[in-house]
Amino acid sequence: MTLSPRTTITPGQVWLDTAGERIHAHGGSVIAVGDRFYWYGENKEFSTPGSGIWHWGVRAYSSTDLCNWQDEGVIIPPDEDDEESPLHPAQLLDRPHIVYNAETRKYVCWVKVMTKGSIQRSTVLVADDILGPYEIVRTWLRPLDMSAGDFDLVVDPHDGKGYYYFERVHSEMICADLTTDYTGVTGYYSTHFPQPQPPFVREAPAYFARDRKHYLLTSGTTGYYPNPSEAAVAHSYHGPFTVLGDLHPSDSSRTSFHSQISSVFRHPGKKDLYIAIADRWLPSYLAHGERAHQAFVEHFAPGRDGDEPMEEFAEVNTSLADYVWLPISFDGDRPVIAWRDEWSPDEFEDA
Template identity: 85%
Template sequence: MSTTPQTVIRPGRPWLDTKGERIHAHGGSVIEVDGTFYWYGENKEFSTPGSGIWHWGVRCYSSTDLVNWEDRGVIIPPDEHDESSPLHPAQGLDRPHIIYNAATEKFVCWVKVMTKGSVQRSTVLTADSILGPYEIARTWLRPLDMSAGDFDLVVDPHDGKGYYYFERVHSEMICADLTSDYTDVTGYYSTHFPQPQPPFVREAPAHFSRNRLHYLLTSGTTGYYPNPSESAVSRSYHGPFEVLGDLHPTDQSRTSFHSQISSVFRHPGKEDLYIAIADRWLPGYLDHGAKAQDAFIEHFAPGRDSDLPMEEFAHVDTSLADYVWLPIRFEGDRPVIEWLDEWSPADFE
């Protein structure tokens, strides 16, 4: 069943594809290929409480307007039969990022895979087409011999050099140079935003460039529970970064509009349109009002184990997670995100 074409994006509302079904591209990003936009991310359609299914592969959608999305299927399917595979549905596969290597003519996808004990490692896949098929190039990679958490991949548009921003788990942010084929790191890296413990450690890095400046948007480490985003700016990929503070100064809840940014997409056909792509992992969080805020503060107080679930909101159903896409505006060189009930990329020049 097809749906009537939409003209606007409605942040925080269930987003349906052109068949009228929920979009499952969580922790995702958008890439433009030959004039078509592709939105990909974690497929959470079967990740209901008690299912034992963390993911059902990486799903992709295509669009020409960033509003109406056609389901192009699961481009990296789960490995249902090998429990030791990083692609097994019970493995904690998160946050796929895909970049294109012009030299090798390959699309390169990295995924983070969490296992017990907060061990986080990477798996790398390559394909000749954005839609696959993808072949595994590396599994269980520990970049720089570190436990690598949330991350972003960046390609310099001028020289094609690749960079890998990742959270050194519960410690600091790392920027590492990628090898020429983008499937590993070279060994050269820099460190940023050191913190003693969660929830202060920065995660979920999202990089973008504007006016020769490099921006990193990050969140605190509070699991699925939202917290304020923070922006930082530098004149180079490796910093040093100057922290600019909260991205959402008008958000009284101090939770980035109850969402976590996974990436920033610069529209190639617009003069200055940058879109923050975020997940609202816990839509029901909004129903608890001030109670949610009080419980949040208590749970993440110093000395508490913030990796444990909050009893007040232990019912996490990621199959019902929504998206919060909002344009970024700039006050000079400072990025700011404000709430819009609805908006359209067509409104930008």
């Protein structure tokens, strides 16, 4: 089925590709290469309850307008034969991030893989083309000998230096310098936002820069259940960061519009257009209304054990997860995200 071209982005609604199929680029990011945009992320098409399939590789889509996306297929396929491979479908592979290294002329992809006991490690792959094929160069990496969870990769546009922001699992946020080929860390790092336990520990870092300031957007640690976002700003990659508060101040549910930001994309052809790319992991969560909100409030209640699981009232079926893409506005230096049922990049002035 071929669909009529879209002219807008509709946050929270089912997003189909140009062939009429549900888009699977979860925990995703967008990268501009030449005159095209590439949206890539976790392929969850087979990740139904009871399937035993956490992911089916990393999938990519291409577009010229950010509204209409053509399926480019699975650019990092799952390893179906080796159960010990980090790419096996049962491995808990999340949040691919790809950056381009101008010196090596390689696209470098990092993924995190969770294992038992809250141990989270990284696998690094490289390719000559954004669409692959990708070759594994490092597996089961513990950067800085730490359990490394959600992360973002950053390349300085002026000197090409790379940085790796990651959640030191259930502890704090780390900014580590990448090696010159972006496949490892040098050993130099800084620590930020220390917290005693979930749900207060910050995860899902999404970095962007504006007006020579460095921003980190993060979420709390409540699994797939949404929680309040938080923005922080600094004058350097390594901080110190000043916390600015919730990015979604108009959201009375304090759930970041029932979503979790995975990355921020700065549109290279528009003036001051920064897009928060987020997943709505649990669309059915919305149907529980006040009950869902009350459970969330209780989860953050003072004195509560943050490791105690929340009541399960929403089925976790990530194959049905949706996306919430919203433009970021600025109140002075503070980034703010307001809800919009529909919007278009064409609303913004060309650079």
